Amino acid sequence: MQRVPAVRARGIVKFFGDVIALDGVDIDIAEGHVHGLVGPNGAGKTTLLGLLLGLAAADSGTLEVLGRPVRRALALPDGVAGFVDGPGLYPALTARQNLVALASLRGDRKPGIDDALDTVGLIDVADDRVRGFSLGMRQRLGLAAALLTRPRLLVLDEPANGLDAAGTRQVHRVLSRLAADGASVVLSSHRMDDLTALCTEVSLLAAGRVVFSGPVSKLAAETGEVDYRLRTSDRAATRRLADQVPGVRVLPDDDLLQRQDAQALLVRGSTESVEGLVAHLVRAGVAVRELAPVVSPLESAYLALVGAEEDRVAVGVSTGDGHPMASTTG
Numbered sequence: 352m353q354r355v356p357a358v359r360a361r362g363i364v365k366f367f368g369d370v371i372a373l374d375g376v377d378i379d380i381a382e383g384h385v386h387g388l389v390g391p392n393g394a395g396k397t398t399l400l401g402l403l404l405g406l407a408a409a410d411s412g413t414l415e416v417l418g419r420p421v422r423r424a425l426a427l428p429d430g431v432a433g434f435v436d437g438p439g440l441y442p443a444l445t446a447r448q449n450l451v452a453l454a455s456l457r458g459d460r461k462p463g464i465d466d467a468l469d470t471v472g473l474i475d476v477a478d479d480r481v482r483g484f485s486l487g488m489r490q491r492l493g494l495a496a497a498l499l500t501r502p503r504l505l506v507l508d509e510p511a512n513g514l515d516a517a518g519t520r521q522v523h524r525v526l527s528r529l530a531a532d533g534a535s536v537v538l539s540s541h542r543m544d545d546l547t548a549l550c551t552e553v554s555l556l557a558a559g560r561v562v563f564s565g566p567v568s569k570l571a572a573e574t575g576e577v578d579y580r581l582r583t584s585d586r587a588a589t590r591r592l593a594d595q596v597p598g599v600r601v602l603p604d605d606d607l608l609q610r611q612d613a614q615a616l617l618v619r620g621s622t623e624s625v626e627g628l629v630a631h632l633v634r635a636g637v638a639v640r641e642l643a644p645v646v647s648p649l650e651s652a653y654l655a656l657v658g659a660e661e662d663r664v665a666v667g668v669s670t671g672d673g674h675p676m677a678s679t680t681g
């Protein structure tokens with residue numbers, strides 16, 4: 352039997368008045384994956400998540416969620432849970448009472464409330480009123496409420512918002528386990544470290560269009576040149592040797608880098624050319640003490656792809672049908 356994708360969107364367009372929030376979005380989200388949506392402010396991430404949650408309807412295009420077409424009626428599709436713009440909670444009730452209330456609204460008699468509170472690390476404050484909760488605690492309680500419904504598709508807008516490092520790790524564990532059990536998770540984030548640690552697939556949105564969708568490894572591989580911090584036993588020799596390796600450039604000294612480490616150099620190049628430099632250094636007897644990308648390959652790819660798309664929209668490159676030129680979807 353063919354597996355049904357958790358989400359299949361084709362040519363989704365959504366306007367808010369004159370503003371086009373989604374401009375022909377095609378996306379497939381596979382079962383059992385954590386899929387990240389990334390993109391600059393206003394790219395359309397929340398709008399897309401809202402469509403998956405039935406909070407708004409697309410103006411055109413087709414959307415299937417868990418194998419069923421989503422029609423214009425505004426309703427949460429079966430098997431879907433999550434929230435955008437923060438979870439809807441009752442501030443005057445305790446964490447436990449909130450979950451009891453939500454479960455009884457659904458007529459759920461075996462909600463597993465304590466398990467859900469434990470999973471998100473709120474069992475010790477289960478009887479505290481939500482009014483006194485921090486942003487991170489509210490996010491976790493919203494996640495617990497979503498987990499109670501045993502979703503096959505979990506939709507979250509910036510789930511790490513307000514979470515400390517331990518909380519972030521805990522939420523990552525919960526989401527990864529959910530995906531390992533066969534559910535799908537789609538979330539938006541501005542944090543590349545989160546996305547790299549959590550997602551197997553990402554879609555990059557810019558100006559309402561998908562500029563990349565696919566495995567994180569493929570996005571990272573699309574990065575042309577990356578900036579590396581390079582620390583060796585001989586800075587002057589490294590500079591000299593780098594000039595002899597095609598495709599490698601030593602960048603002008605950066606104030607911050609110099610203050611952090613006066614021995615380091617910034618070099619720019621493709622993975623292959625930087626590997627060539629390392630081989631060259633080793634042959635010349637220069638020890639390589641540190642070689643690390645200044646920003647992650649994912650972030651480099653993000654900056655390059657989003658920058659290119661925004662430039663294209665800004666100059667109004669057109670396909671002749673009034674739309675910006677079709678973007679490359681991987």
Ligand SMILES: Nc1ncnc2c1ncn2[C@@H]1O[C@H](COP(=O)(O)OP(=O)(O)OP(=O)(O)O)[C@@H](O)[C@H]1O
Nearest residue numbers: 367370371372390391392393394395396397398399
């Ligand atoms: N309810 C609304 N009314 C009017 N315009 C809206 C509404 N919701 C979104 N927009 C517009 O649609 C576009 C996409 O917004 P959206 O919130 O989806 O972006 P986003 O990628 O989630 O941004 P952010 O990273 O800032 O959360 C923006 O231009 C935004 O101003």
